[in-house]
Amino acid sequence: MKKNIMIVEDEQRYHDLYSLMLEDTDYKIIHAYDGDDAFQRLDERLPDLIILDIMLDMVTGDTFFLYVKGIPKFADIPIIVLSNSARRNYKNLNKIDPNLVFLDKKITKERLIKEIQAKIGKQDFTTTKI
Secondary structure (H helix, E strand, O other): OOOEEEEEOOOHHHHHHHHHHOOOEOOEEEEEOOHHHHHHHHHHOOOOEEEEOOOOOOOOHHHHHHHHHHOOOOOOOOEEEEOOOOHHHHOOHHHHOOOOEEEOOOOOHHHHHHHHHHHHOOOOEOOOOO
8 A cells, every 4th residue: 555755845846856756666745835735735635754844934844743743633643854954953843753853855865765664664666866
C-alpha cells in the first residue's frame, strides 16, 4: 500500500526538488505550498509523514507543527523539518515531539529517503542521482 507524504514548502525550487527526490519511490505526494494550504490538505487526505519548511508565508511551519501535534487525529504523524533556519531557534519543538527530525534544506536524496524510511518504513524505489 502506498504511503502518503505531504510536502509543505513555499519555495518552488525546494518543493520541486523534494518531489523529484521522491519521484521514483512508491510514496504518493500531497503538495502544499504554505501552512494554510497544508491545513486544507490534511482534511482531504491523511499523510503518513510530513516534510515541513519552518519559514512559510501565511501560517508559519512551527505554527502548523503545533496545530498538527495538538489534534489527536494528526498527533502521531511523523514530521521531518527541512529548513535553512538554525535548529536552536526551534529546539522547543523537540519537547513536543522528541522524535522530530530537523535537517538542512540542502539534503541529499539518499539522506531524505533514509529519514523517511526510519519514520514510516521502506517502500520500493530505484536510486537515481540528483
